[in-house]
Amino acid sequence: MQDPKSIDIADFDYDLPDSKIARYPLDQRDHAKLLCFREGKINDNHFFDLPGLLPKGSMLIANQTRVIHARLRFQLPSERWIEIFCLEPLSPVDYQLSLSSREPVIWACLIGGNRRWKSGETTINIDRPS
Numbered sequence: 001m002q003d004p005k006s007i008d009i010a011d012f013d014y015d016l017p018d019s020k021i022a023r024y025p026l027d028q029r030d031h032a033k034l035l036c037f038r039e040g041k042i043n044d045n046h047f048f049d050l051p052g053l054l055p056k057g058s059m060l061i062a063n064q065t066r067v068i069h070a071r072l073r074f075q076l077p078s079e080r081w082i083e084i085f086c087l088e089p090l091s092p093v094d095y096q097l098s099l100s101s102r103e104p105v106i107w108a109c110l111i112g113g114n115r116r117w118k119s120g121e122t123t124i125n126i127d128r129p130s
Helices: 047-053 095-100
Strands: 033-038 041-046 071-075 081-091 106-112
Touching: 033 047, 041 047, 081 095
Parallel strands: none
Antiparallel strands: 033 041, 071 081, 081 106
């Protein structure tokens, strides 16, 4: 087994055209594609093939994780656009509390297009409908 410290992240760069990224789930979800790497070979399968691909005695663990829309686009008063990528809640720290709060919350964020901000455009207030 390879030492994780010797892994070069550049080895995982590859071209993935937008046309190959699923935007919506299939009506028959078990017909989604599943890649299987076994004995040095990659094979195309479907999720309905999974029981036959797992070794005897395997255990599957599922979770109920939901994906949040973490990319927000806003237009500044100057007509320019920025994108805010919400990383994690800071106050309250709990995701569920932050996402359901009717009070102000604080998140750690990455901001795209922040070079377009003029001096004084440091805060964007987001008012949610009640």
